[in-house]
Amino acid sequence: MIRKRSLVRRTAAVAAAGAAALVLAACGGDGDDGSSAAGHGGHSTATASASTSQGQHNAADVTFAKGMIPHHRQAIEMADLAPERAQSAKVKKLAADIKKAQDPEIKTLSGWLTSWGEEVPADGAMDHSMHGMDGMMTAEEMTELENASGKAFDTAFMEMMIKHHEGAVEMAKTEQADGAYAPATKMAEEIIASQSAEIEQMNQLLGKD
CATH class of the missing domain: 1.20.1260.10 (Ferritin, core subunit, four-helix bundle)
Structure with missing residues (x-):
């Protein structure tokens, strides 16, 4: 009975750890990709807009x-x-x-x-x-x-x-x-x-x- 409970606990712990790892990986991936896309994309767009609006006439x-x-x-x-x-x-x-x-x-x-x-x-x-x-x-x-x-x-x-x-x-x-x-x-x-x-x-x- 004790062995059975231990096995259940271990299985639950492993499952929880696995789920946590998945959540962390997903969050990490979203954060990296999202910040990268928003950062580089947003920056380059802003720079392009600024360069387009500057120097058109003198x-x-x-x-x-x-x-x-x-x-x-x-x-x-x-x-x-x-x-x-x-x-x-x-x-x-x-x-x-x-x-x-x-x-x-x-x-x-x-x-x-x-x-x-x-x-x-x-x-x-x-x-x-x-x-x-x-x-x-x-x-x-x-x-x-x-x-x-x-x-x-x-x-x-x-x-x-x-x-x-x-x-x-x-x-x-x-x-x-x-x-x-x-x-x-x-x-x-x-x-x-x-x-x-x-x-x-x-x-x-x-x-x-």
């Missing part, structure tokens, strides 16, 4: 967007004068192409500034410090263009727009050299290509080439 990108918006607006203002004043069908087409290309770019540039928490230049508020720089026309030059018509308008429009485009190309080259935001440097590349081609076209129409 001061040069902001300067490019804030400068190109009023620059484009003035080009469109000049282009809007062409339908009623220009004599040459080629000049009218050129003006239409300029407006078609630059209007969407203004919207894109404005969207970037908003997403960066930067202020979008007010429509119609021209920064006077830009006049004479980057090819911007003065108020007097704009009045001269508004008062011209026929062949005189065509000549004035192209001469002013060449100067205007050359300023935009220089701004775009600065963005390519100093900017960090890939879509902005891509737009700069497109501006250089398209406006350089239009400069060449206008020089040809003016008989300068």
